[in-house]
Amino acid sequence: MLFAHDTEMALRGAAALVNTAPTLPTDTEDLATVADLDAFVRQWEWTGSRAHDDTELASVHALRPRLRQLWTAETDQAVELVNALLAEAGALPQLVRHGEWSWHLHATPPEAPLATRMAVEAAMAMVDVIRADELARLRVCAAEDCEDVVIDLSKNRSKRFCDGGCGNRANVAAYRARKAGAP
Template identity: 60%
Template sequence: MLFAHDTECSLIATAALVNTAGSDGETLPDVAALDAFYNVHSYSGRHEHTDAELRAVRALRPRLRRIWYAEVDEIVSIVNALLREHRALPQLITHDTEPYHLHAVPRDAPLATRMAVEAAMAIADVVRGGELRRLRICDHPDCDNVLVDLSKNRSRRFCEAGCGNRAAVSAYRARKAAARS
């Protein structure tokens, strides 16, 4: 494990949230999709199931996407701004069946606030660990999704949208075509 479990979960959820507005179009179209996202990424605490909450979560995505394209000083500015705006005060907490981990805003804070602060805290760990190269853009030419490479050897190249499979199929077809020529 490179990062603490809660940091890895937050990084994965942050990349997934950014990718809900990727090259495949809007994949967070309604409150039901936000509900599913909330459950898949094991968020806890307040969740209003409203259009206003959905708009607030969607509004967060461009700021988080910028992290994958920025240099370290800009990333630090984004992280610090998010933490300041939401008055983050890190505290150790345990809930449900989870071991102690950090929460920096109360569980009853709005979902978009909790998402922003959890993302900022996780990215802060990435910066502190000197591991920004683990934040990548998918290598598939037709994809602009972001990913977090949590592999030991830093070898992950493709996002979760099946781009690795598409690249492998394309390479296979190219080898077959070359062999026939």
């Protein structure tokens, strides 16, 4: 394991959140309603209070472009973004344990707004990425028709495609191209 479990989960959750936003003209908004956000929060096991309203949804929407910047930022810019996210939230890291999770870090109280908790969790995970000099593990999907972000947690740093099926489509296209060129 490259990072602690909570760091990996925060990175995966941040990538999933970023990838809910439409980035191409053919994309759709994956968090169009409060119900969509509710399902996303349940899927990624976010804890703490919730407003369950359009204001909360808008705050989460506003967070996504800021988190997307982390996937393409150089180290100095990533540090500035992380520090800004942590400062805006008044983050105060503390060890907590709840549910099935062992000891891990939270840096906001459970009653903080959802978007704030999401921002701080992503920023705390990015602290580990930056300190380990592993920003190269953050990338954009290599498929020509996809702009989703990818967190490469593989040992050999080989993940190039998102989890949306782009790798499979690229492999099928390469196979067909090879077959078309074969006698």
